[in-house]
Amino acid sequence: MFSSDSLLLIGAPTGWEWIIIVVAVLVLFGGKKIPEFMRGIGKGIREFNDAKENVKKEIETGMTEKDKDEEIKRLKQQLEEKNAAQ
Numbered sequence: 001m002f003s004s005d006s007l008l009l010i011g012a013p014t015g016w017e018w019i020i021i022v023v024a025v026l027v028l029f030g031g032k033k034i035p036e037f038m039r040g041i042g043k044g045i046r047e048f049n050d051a052k053e054n055v056k057k058e059i060e061t062g063m064t065e066k067d068k069d070e071e072i073k074r075l076k077q078q079l080e081e082k083n084a085a086q
Contacts, residue, residue, distance in 0.1 A: 013021060029037055 025034065
C-alpha cells in the first residue's frame with residue numbers, strides 16, 4: 001500500500017502549511033472564538049499534566065511503602081535469627 005519512503009514524506013506542517021491551517025481555523029471558528037478555544041486546549045493540557053503528576057506520585061508512594069515493608073521483613077528476620085542463636 002504505502003512504501004516506507006512515501007511515509008517519510010508525511011511529516012509535521014511547514015511554513016505555508018501552517019499559514020493555511022491558521023487561515024482555515026480563523027474562517028471556521030472566527031476571531032472571537034479562538035481565545036476560548038485556546039483556553040480549552042490549555043485547560044486540557046493542564047489537566048493531563050496534573051493527572052500525570054498524580055500517577056507519578058502514586059507510583060513513588062507505592063514503591064516507598066513496598067520498600068518499607070521489605071525493610072521491616074528483613075529486620076524481623078534478623079531479630080528472629082539473633083533470638084534463635086541465644
